Amino acid sequence: MKKSFFKFLAKLNKVLLPSYTKKRLDLAKASKIQLAIIGWRYYVTTHAL
Template sequence: MSKAIFKILAKVNKALLPSYTKQQLDLAKAKKWQLAIIGWRYYVTKNALD
């Protein structure tokens, strides 16, 4: 996928998905779906910055 698509996805993620850093979520206590959201946001952010 192109970098432009990931930049658009990153903006959508920021607008729609919750920020667990601001909520100070403990990763050890996070549920599976919360970890999936964290992983997705990481993947999109990593590819948008490369």
């Protein structure tokens, strides 16, 4: 059940949150909010796998 919840969250993230890799964002120049979004997407993705 936990894994299916994270898979649902991953699909939701893909639709709602921006993809910074497609925008070629430099992590050194990223704002705190952008870093938080990247961290959240990483956390959800690792738990969905």
